[in-house]
Amino acid sequence: MIGRKGIEVSLAVAEAAKLCRVEVVSAYPITPQTHIVEHLSELVAEGELEANFITVESEHSAMSACVGAAAAGARTFTSTSSQGLELMHEILFIASGLRLPIVMAEANRALSAPLNIWNDHSDVMAARDSGWIMLFCTNGQEALDLTIMAYRIGEDRRVLMPVMVNIDGFTLTHVVEPVEFPSQEAVDAFLPPYTPAYTLHPDKPVTMGAYGIPEIYTECKFAQEVAMNKSKEVVIEVMDAFGKHFGRSYKAVETYQLEDADVVFIALGAINENIMTAIDEMRTEGKKAGLLNLRLYRPFPGDELLAVLKGKKRIAVIERVMPGGALNSPLYNEITSLAYRSSLTALIKNYVIALGGRDALQSDFRHIFDDIQAAGTKDKKIQKGLNFAMIGVRA
Amino acid sequence: MAKKVDEIKWHELNIGGVIDEPGNAREYLTGDWRSQRPVWDESRCIKCGICWMVCPDVAIYQKDDGYFVANYDYSKGCGICAKECPTGAIKMVEEGR
Numbered sequence: 242m243i244g245r246k247g248i249e250v251s252l253a254v255a256e257a258a259k260l261c262r263v264e265v266v267s268a269y270p271i272t273p274q275t276h277i278v279e280h281l282s283e284l285v286a287e288g289e290l291e292a293n294f295i296t297v298e299s300e301h302s303a304m305s306a307c308v309g310a311a312a313a314g315a316r317t318f319t320s321t322s323s324q325g326l327e328l329m330h331e332i333l334f335i336a337s338g339l340r341l342p343i344v345m346a347e348a349n350r351a352l353s354a355p356l357n358i359w360n361d362h363s364d365v366m367a368a369r370d371s372g373w374i375m376l377f378c379t380n381g382q383e384a385l386d387l388t389i390m391a392y393r394i395g396e397d398r399r400v401l402m403p404v405m406v407n408i409d410g411f412t413l414t415h416v417v418e419p420v421e422f423p424s425q426e427a428v429d430a431f432l433p434p435y436t437p438a439y440t441l442h443p444d445k446p447v448t449m450g451a452y453g454i455p456e457i458y459t460e461c462k463f464a465q466e467v468a469m470n471k472s473k474e475v476v477i478e479v480m481d482a483f484g485k486h487f488g489r490s491y492k493a494v495e496t497y498q499l500e501d502a503d504v505v506f507i508a509l510g511a512i513n514e515n516i517m518t519a520i521d522e523m524r525t526e527g528k529k530a531g532l533l534n535l536r537l538y539r540p541f542p543g544d545e546l547l548a549v550l551k552g553k554k555r556i557a558v559i560e561r562v563m564p565g566g567a568l569n570s571p572l573y574n575e576i577t578s579l580a581y582r583s584s585l586t587a588l589i590k591n592y593v594i595a596l597g598g599r600d601a602l603q604s605d606f607r608h609i610f611d612d613i614q615a616a617g618t619k620d621k622k623i624q625k626g627l628n629f630a631m632i633g634v635r636a
Numbered sequence: 637m638a639k640k641v642d643e644i645k646w647h648e649l650n651i652g653g654v655i656d657e658p659g660n661a662r663e664y665l666t667g668d669w670r671s672q673r674p675v676w677d678e679s680r681c682i683k684c685g686i687c688w689m690v691c692p693d694v695a696i697y698q699k700d701d702g703y704f705v706a707n708y709d710y711s712k713g714c715g716i717c718a719k720e721c722p723t724g725a726i727k728m729v730e731e732g733r
Binding site for chain 2: 340341446450451454467
């Protein structure tokens with residue numbers, strides 16, 4: 242498959258894993274990730290992909306199998322969503338603590354209860370600090386490209402960390418989009434075979450996952466944190482290299498109509514495309530709206546954000562997860578933390594929208610624009626009630 | 637790792653905390669966990685070796701004369717040896733007495 246094809250994004254992600262020559266796939270099917278692993282199992286069964294497909298009884302086992310495979314030195318892929326990600330939760334930390342560059346396509350979906358299979362970010366946000374590098378896609382092309390980049394980032398000796406590629410459930414996974422496929426030769430030239438730092442092999446026995454007694458646990462976790470922080474350089478380097486190699490450029494932080502914007506929207510994932518459309522419309526009416534699309538979420542690209550937000554006056558942080566008793570939703574907390582530590586004095590407001598598959602409408606973004614334009618300095622204070630604006634709730 | 641565990645700096649660790657030199661558990665003296673220590677009464681010992689077999693930390697050694705003794709660098713004082721001794725030759729004695 243080379244060149245521009247109309248393809249369901251899930252299948253494009255599976256094809257991306259194939260182009261990366263993954264050696265082990267272990268996954269458990271869950272809506273809306275199912276087509277990704279279904280297609281991978283077909284590719285393996287038909288002999289098109291030389292890999293071991295390990296079928297398991299749960300996501301906990303899927304991630305455990307991936308940890309074992311990656312520890313043995315295999316290029317490893319998995320995919321999950323929602324409840325599946327939460328069932329994997331404890332193993333996510335083991336994958337990152339052991340510094341295993343597993344790549345996971347995470348089809349973002351709401352968490353139960355109430356039971357909901359549709360798209361929001363409550364699943365990934367519950368796992369955001371698990372030591373995984375986190376990338377977010379806004380369209381099908383990015384889902385393919387970022388999957389390829391994820392291996393080169395994660396397997397870099399300066400990094401050696403698992404990477405989660407977030408692909409919004411249904412709104413991306415189940416849509417047919419035009420996707421440009423690179424040739425196998427081009428991907429091979431970009432992504433060399435994985436040479437692990439350590440492997441589980443009887444010729445040179447090592448211990449992975451030993452006890453970290455109180456005398457050493459702190460040093461282990463600090464070393465991991467420093468490496469996570471430093472991995473940002475490699476993420477940016479790989480995005481640049483990808484642009485040079487494939488002709489599609491990527492940045493950790495993307496902007497749209499930002500330079501002269503009175504109001505800056507900040508968001509993660511596919512909703513950025515809705516916002517861009519809304520911005521185009523607002524611009525025709527003289528409303529100067531702009532966008533900051535956070536493609537890299539972990540490690541958090543603070544410097545890169547500040548560089549483009551400098552001098553901005555009003556920032557609307559668009560979130561697709563409830564704070565869950567926190568002062569605000571997670572991304573808002575981080576953006577305001579950045580502001581506290583910099584000269585950024587913008588009025589920043591937290592908008593929660595499009596939960597559990599509820600559509601985000603153009604009129605919603607227009608409403609948000611007007612709301613933050615009208616907001617005064619009192620909106621900077623901690624509110625007595627909820628500290629976020631809920632968009633689209635019937636009241 | 638030549639260094640003791642409480643001397644290793646964070647930047648000296650292998651990636652992912654991998655241990656690539658076997659046998660370093662020896663450097664960690666678990667004897668200081670102990671609140672009671674096993675003491676042998678050799679007049680009652682029949683040299684059966686059950687204490688040596690059941691010690692979960694392999695901290696009991698047979699001396700040249702055939703009697704047994706614990707290595708207090710590693711004995712955690714769990715008392716399994718005293719419990720299993722068929723002649724009651726091992727007593728657990730409070731540390732500090």
